[in-house]
Amino acid sequence: MRFTALLLLLLPLCTLADTAAPEAASGFQTRPAVYSRHSMVSTANPYASQAARDTLRRGGSAIDAAIATQLVLGLTEPQSSGIGGGAFMLYFDGRKLTSFDGRETAPVTADSRLFLQADGKAMDFYRAVVGGRSVGVPGVVAMLKLAHQRGGKLPWASLFQPAIQLARTGFAISPRLHTLLGTERFLQQDPQARAYFYQADGSPLPVGSILKNPDYASTLEQLAQRGPAAFYQGEIGQAIVDAINRHQENPGHMRASDLAAYQAIERKPLCGPYRRWQVCGMDAPSSGGVAVLQMLGLLQRFPLSTMSPTGSNTIHLFAEANKLAFADRNRYLADPDFVAVPSQALVSRDYLQQRSRLITPDRSMGRATAGEPSGIRLSLYGRDSAPELPSTSHLNIVDRAGRVVSMTSSIEDQFGSRLMVKGFLLNNQLTDFSFRPDEDGTPVANRVEAGKRPRSSMSPTLVFNDRGQFVLATGSPGGSQIIGYVSQTLLGLLDWKLDPQQAVSLPHYGNRNGDTELEENRGLASSMAALRALGHTVQEVEMTSGLSAIVRTAHGYAGGADPRREGVVLGD
Structure with a gap:
């Protein structure tokens, strides 16, 4: 058949x-x-x-x-x-x-x-x-x-x-x-x-x-x-x-x-709050649980429910949060049996509120640097190139x-x-x-x-x-x-x-702490000019x-x- x-x-x-x-x-x-x-x-x-x-x-x-x-x-x-x-x-x-x-x-x-x-x-x-x-x-x-x-x-x-x-x-x-x-x-x-x-x-x-x-x-x-x-x-x-x-x-x-x-x-899953829900994912050695919770926590202060899912302002905020999550991911996440991974510190409410203040609606931050959650020294690890x-x-x-x-x-x-x-x-x-x-x-x-x-x-x-x-x-x-x-x-x-x-x-759409990526042939090209005006380097990709x-x-x-x-x- x-x-x-x-x-x-x-x-x-x-x-x-x-x-x-x-x-x-x-x-x-x-x-x-x-x-x-x-x-x-x-x-x-x-x-x-x-x-x-x-x-x-x-x-x-x-x-x-x-x-x-x-x-x-x-x-x-x-x-x-x-x-x-x-x-x-x-x-x-x-x-x-x-x-x-x-x-x-x-x-x-x-x-x-x-x-x-x-x-x-x-x-x-x-x-x-x-x-x-x-x-x-x-x-x-x-x-x-x-x-x-x-x-x-x-x-x-x-x-x-x-x-x-x-x-x-x-x-x-x-x-x-x-x-x-x-x-x-x-x-x-x-x-x-x-x-x-x-x-x-x-x-x-x-x-x-x-x-x-x-x-x-x-x-x-x-x-x-x-x-x-x-x-x-x-x-x-x-x-x-x-x-x-x-x-x-x-x-x-x-x-x-x-x-x-x-x-x-x-392993014990990694869970954290988003609005009135509890979101749970994999802890290290996956970076997914930490990064997804960071993305949600960084965006929580914005009125997303009133915004268009594909509007340029939504793409901007999402890309900025993506950058911050990837900067931390590439610095701290690894096998927890070999490295002290600060998962809880990285998804704590205070830390994410502090990092979220780096996101401004009217300007891109450019490339993000990793943060320093409580008790963690930024200089402890080098950036990952995997x-x-x-x-x-x-x-x-x-x-x-x-x-x-x-x-x-x-x-x-x-x-x-x-x-x-x-x-x-x-x-x-x-x-x-x-x-x-x-x-x-x-x-x-x-x-x-x-x-x-x-x-x-x-x-x-x-x-x-x-x-x-x-x-x-x-x-x-x-x-x-x-x-x-x-x-x-x-x-x-x-x-x-x-x-x-x-x-x-x-x-x-998204950003892995580099270019802001828009899915090609999906009607997002109209947002490119507005995103570039905010300071994004934009490309359409598969x-x-x-x-x-x-x-x-x-x-x-x-x-x-x-x-x-x-x-x-x-x-x-």
């Missing part, structure tokens, strides 16, 4: 609303929000959404559905995430909120010179990415198992069956996967990936081609039977180590003991018992390190570390160290009301732009009262988010999936 035909089959299941939602205030043409009474799933791929809903219908929990979903995403959206990568998950069981850290770790042989050339200069980015050097110990499998122990209802092995069956019978190549394969420069250097994704003449398989992955099915069968031990030890683990260390041009130095020692971590690219995936799931999962997973760049092992791709997450270990002799918090987890921008987010009741779940792929995407969606839902489909469809959002309503749930990608919302 062609991908488009499958999508047409699934869409009628999504359209449960009596009437279509109005267009977003931005004027961006969008599809209607999805409504359901009892449960809802939103993933980046139709096959994955179907697997999630089927799991819930079998009596599975939100965590069970998330596991089944991730295994399918690794097959049908291999450019973005998979068992060769890492993830962060927020989980609300109806009473308690927790989070799971499945971020990759650096091998014990890694040190601060990992991405430096012999002359001390940083390597070219893709020279560092392609090959074994950039691969961190994958964390998804261990994290999913830890989450299942906390909130799974169905047997572990049963959750692998949808992906195993799909891998053996085949799935239709989507337009997005086909397009990315066609523009990809490095993937064909790997013999397994070339044989799997491309035709004999080197062209990508056409849209709608049925792609089978028996190697992935075999890998999942072993994981279903033996659990994470089958991945981190034995045949699969050795294949991972060999692929990394034997790369001809850019080998890594991972040991079998690095895999065997990996542990996922249950790039972070946008090939990631996000899912939200609410089950019939009101349990909620918001999970973002990634292999980092599109197709990760371009190494394929046993039917799945390996990540390049170590390039999320700063390539420079210091700034003028001052160590960078996010420098490479053995066993360390690289900083991330992944921002799975849950919002609660003043009675502790679940209000909404959201998140996005998009590299470092995730912070802006999620913050803007929260404003759309909480301040501008958009429905979830309208909110995730808003034209994007901003391909993959947002989704689920909102609790008086009668159940409403959901939306980003029209920029292939996400689908399903509900019962």
Whole structure:
């Protein structure tokens, strides 16, 4: 079955609303929000959404559905995430909120010179990415198992069956996967990936081609039977180590003991107030929770609800807040097991009120400098230079018992390190570390160290009301732009009262402490002159988010999936 035909089959299941939602205030043409009474799933791929809903219908929990979903995403959206990568998950069981850290770790042989050339200069980015050097110990499998122990209802092995069956019978190549394969420069250097994704003449398989992955099915069968031990030890683990260390041009130095020692971590989420809501996200090593809370806190004193979501004055304020959040992010955020990360100080009300005074409605501040929250010396760390690219995936799931999962997973760049092992791709997450270990002799918090987890921008987010009741779940792929995407969606839902489909469809804008970026071809060009008059350097860029959002309503749930990608919302 062609991908488009499958999508047409699934869409009628999504359209449960009596009437279509109005267009977003931005004027961006969008599809209607999805409504359901009892449960809802939103993933980046139709096959994955179907697997999630089927799991819930079998009596599975939100965590069970998330596991089944991730295994399918690794097959049908291999450019973005998979068992060769890492993830962060927020989980609300109806009473308690927790989070799971499945971020990759650096091998014990890694040190601060990992991405430096012999002359001390940083390597070219893709020279560092392609090959074994950039691969961190994958964390998804261990994290999913830890989450299942906390909130799974169905047997572990049963959750692998949808992906195993799909891998053996085949799935239709989507337009997005086909397009990315066609523009990809490095993937064909790997013999397994070339044989799997491309035709004999080197062209990508056409849209709608049925792609089978028996190697992935075999890998999942072993994981279903033996659990994470089958991945981190034995045949699969050795294949991972060999692929990394034997790369001809850019080998890594991972040991079998690095895999065997990996542990996922249950962490306390980071929460803070925004107006009458409580917003919760991941704490370090993600920078997402801190930066999103900073964005909201910095903007709280402005009357956003009375402002246009896409007006030049709104874009100005949002960009200025973005700069301040990124200045702090690039100075302080890193793995908390290696660095004293001042998360609470960075999101404290007094600190954000002080920093917010740097934002003036009539003039851009230019480039922002990091602040000094109480008790923290600015000179403690140097500025980070880590790039972070946008090939990631996000899912939200609410089950019939009101349990909620918001999970973002990634292999980092599109197709990760371009190494394929046993039917799945390996990540390049170590390039999320700063390539420079210091700034003028001052160590960078996010420098490479053995066993360390690289900083991330992944921002799975849950919002609660003043009675502790679940209000909404959201998140996005998009590299470092995730912070802006999620913050803007929260404003759309909480301040501008958009429905979830309208909110995730808003034209994007933001600033990562440099140029102010406007999403191209989304009607924002008319604001460029006004922004430049305020002192902004403005450019139009592609901003391909993959947002989704689920909102609790008086009668159940409403959901939306980003029209920029292939996400689908399903509900019962």
